[in-house]
Amino acid sequence: MMIKAVIFDMDGVIVDTEPVNQQRIFQYIRQYNSSVKEEDLNDIVGRGSKEIWDILARVSGSGKDAEELKEEFRFHWIPRHCGKIDYTALFRPAVQEVLSYARANGIRTAVASSTEYEKVKAILTEVGVFDSMDAVISGEDCGRPKPYPDVYLETAKRLGVSPKECLVIEDSTVGIEAAHRAGTIVAALIDNRFPFDRGRADVELASVADAILLIDQERKKEKMRSSI
Known part of the structure; x- marks a missing residue:
């Protein structure tokens, strides 16, 4: 796919x-x-x-x-x-790599978060990626929170694609479960600081940037299937 x-x-x-x-x-x-x-x-x-x-x-x-x-x-x-959190210091630069790759290859991008929308918007704006997203969906947009699939189903709908055509990058147990229930391709970002259960993921990523290699592989497979 x-x-x-x-x-x-x-x-x-x-x-x-x-x-x-x-x-x-x-x-x-x-x-x-x-x-x-x-x-x-x-x-x-x-x-x-x-x-x-x-x-x-x-x-x-x-x-x-x-x-x-x-x-x-x-x-x-x-x-x-507590002082104010410096989100730029906590930003994963590899996200920009994936966004650049997605734009160059006609792939849509979105954020699906359990956090309130205004906070999501503020953080994404601070780290400089809000305007790069085709959609930003929060838990406030859905009736049920993760691990229910609602936020991912809604995000796919707004992007105009099928859930099975979406690659979701998640880290937590409830997030991975939500993406799995939605029928998406689930990539679990490895974080061994927490005892997250990644058993429902389709693949594990050591870095967000590894998503580029995964997408490339899937695109090559699809081209091979379509040429047969």
């Missing part, structure tokens, strides 16, 4: 934010529950905001609900304890 679109997850793929985000949340939750371990928070990676804070409300033992914790973290704890 010819690959007609490349869809990127954002956190962990375009920008290496997972460790920074995890550490901030870990320190915040520890003020309520000192027995929490970093690995206790691995399940939140790749999930939408509502799911993340529902999980954290249970783990914290604070007695506060998800919305109370989220508001306190974002508007009170972060300003007091």
Whole structure:
């Protein structure tokens, strides 16, 4: 099948934010529950905001609900304890290589993220790739979050291609599962800092740039099939 679109997850793929985000949340939750371990928070990676804070409300033992914790973290704890994240320092330059290759070969590009749209737009703009995307879809555009396939089905629809013609680059367990359920070609970016399950992926990538070789291989296979 010819690959007609490349869809990127954002956190962990375009920008290496997972460790920074995890550490901030870990320190915040520890003020309520000192027995929490970093690995206790691995399940939140790749999930939408509502799911993340529902999980954290249970783990914290604070007695506060998800919305109370989220508001306190974002508007009170972060300003007091953390500086602004420099997303340009966390940007994976190989993403630009893939985008340039895609443009040169008529391949559409998009971002499908669980993060809120305005934050996705701000981060992609900061690292200089927002205008390079044909579509930017967030969890807010879909009824169900990852690991449901909704965000990838919606992204394929907006790109005007079939899900099976899309190469998705993901890193987290829930993201890989979502892309698999959507029927896309799933490339899992290897990140051994987290115990992600990559079993549902079609291929593993050591670098985002490896997607170029994968697309080339698929295009050559398709040309051979069409010439028979």
